[in-house]
Amino acid sequence: MRFSELASKEIINLSNGSRLGPLGDTDLEIDPKNGEIHTILVPPRGRFGRQVHQPTVIPWTSIRRIGPEVMIVDLDDDQLRRQGSEN
Numbered sequence: 001m002r003f004s005e006l007a008s009k010e011i012i013n014l015s016n017g018s019r020l021g022p023l024g025d026t027d028l029e030i031d032p033k034n035g036e037i038h039t040i041l042v043p044p045r046g047r048f049g050r051q052v053h054q055p056t057v058i059p060w061t062s063i064r065r066i067g068p069e070v071m072i073v074d075l076d077d078d079q080l081r082r083q084g085s086e087n
Helices: 077-085
Strands: 010-013 019-023 027-032 037-042 058-059 061-064 070-073
Touching: 019 058
Parallel strands: 010 070
Antiparallel strands: 010 019, 027 037, 037 058, 061 070
16 A cells, blocks of 8 residues: 555544544654654644644554554553653
């Protein structure tokens, strides 16, 4: 699958049902030696009435399903809290 096909998909967190943003707005961390994608970086945006200043880091291993309209990832609340507290 090409990235252009993925770009319109919304990223949904399986553990709490939250929408993390569209895949097309993300950055990717790619290993330059072998081309493997390591993480997806979702840009900061306001959540729960507060502004988040760090990107949400989604390890490639956290992707559970890629459907026709969404990408399902599995990030637990502790992972999201740790990322939010790194501001």
